[in-house]
Amino acid sequence: METITPTTDTPTTTPATDKRAARLGWWQASGLALVAAIAVNLVILAIGAAADASFVVVDNGDPADVTALVVVAATAIPLVAGFLVAALLARWRPRWVRPLALVAAAFAVVSMAGPFVADTDTGTAASLAVMHLVVGAAYLGGTEAARARA
Numbered sequence: 001m002e003t004i005t006p007t008t009d010t011p012t013t014t015p016a017t018d019k020r021a022a023r024l025g026w027w028q029a030s031g032l033a034l035v036a037a038i039a040v041n042l043v044i045l046a047i048g049a050a051a052d053a054s055f056v057v058v059d060n061g062d063p064a065d066v067t068a069l070v071v072v073a074a075t076a077i078p079l080v081a082g083f084l085v086a087a088l089l090a091r092w093r094p095r096w097v098r099p100l101a102l103v104a105a106a107f108a109v110v111s112m113a114g115p116f117v118a119d120t121d122t123g124t125a126a127s128l129a130v131m132h133l134v135v136g137a138a139y140l141g142g143t144e145a146a147r148a149r150a
Helices: 015-022 026-050 068-092 094-110 113-117 122-149
Strands: 056-059 062-065
Touching: 026 068, 026 122, 056 122, 068 094, 068 122, 094 122, 113 122
Parallel strands: none
Antiparallel strands: 056 062
């Protein structure tokens, strides 16, 4: 009777291939950053609500509620737009991606002032200001992760 010896024909990878596989592309990096930013901002909304922040902002005399849907939209829309611009820019002018990300992060810091000048309570203003930072950090982190692959 003949014995069969199992053989392994698994391909070996080089360290360079392993490093590239571990990096994220634009779709993966932006998707992860988007999901993380939405999750963190919803947690901030919940914490602020538990701390009795009203999450009502008066705009031109009309009160507007800041709901979970508003937080998701206000987080997703600028991030998706920013990641699309960065991904397109990475194809034609890759050296401009990092300066763009830094400008966007600086804009997020500057935009923190908006909630504090709005007609709302301090808890709401502080929560919304931190949400601005979360969006800026998610954009900066997502672009850096994707840029590292390129």
